[in-house]
Each structure stands twice: as C-alpha cells, then as structure tokens.
Amino acid sequence: VLEVYFSTVQRRVNNTIRVLTVISTIFLPLTLIASIYGMNFKHFPELEWEHGYTFFWGVSAAIVAAMVYYFKRKKMW
Numbered sequence: 001v002l003e004v005y006f007s008t009v010q011r012r013v014n015n016t017i018r019v020l021t022v023i024s025t026i027f028l029p030l031t032l033i034a035s036i037y038g039m040n041f042k043h044f045p046e047l048e049w050e051h052g053y054t055f056f057w058g059v060s061a062a063i064v065a066a067m068v069y070y071f072k073r074k075k076m077w
Helices: 002-037 052-073
Strands: none
Touching (some): 002 052
C-alpha cells in the first residue's frame, strides 16, 4: 500500500514539474527579447519605427501562441 501511495505522489509531482517547465519555457524567449530591448542602445532600427512598440508586442504574442500550440499538440500541457 505504501508503494502505491508513493507512486501516486510521485506522479502528481511529475505532472506539476512538467507544467512548471512548460510555463518557464514559454517565458524564456520573452525574457530574452525584453532584456535586449531594455538595454539603453541608441541604434535600434525598431526604435525609430512608428509602430515599433506594437511590433514588439506582436512578436511576443506570436511566440507565446506558437509555443502554447506546440505544447498542446505534444500533449505536454
């Protein structure tokens, strides 16, 4: 009975870790993009664009949507 209990607990822990890993994997590229654009550079072509801010959010949303789609397709989330 004790082994069945430990197996059940281990399975729940594995599911929790899997979900946390997927969430952190989704936020990793967003953190990279935000950290690059958070630096004080003078010569980013996107900074001079009229819709550069919208472009940044569009790219970020596309990355999140693509990763969520991929993880749902692989049944990881």
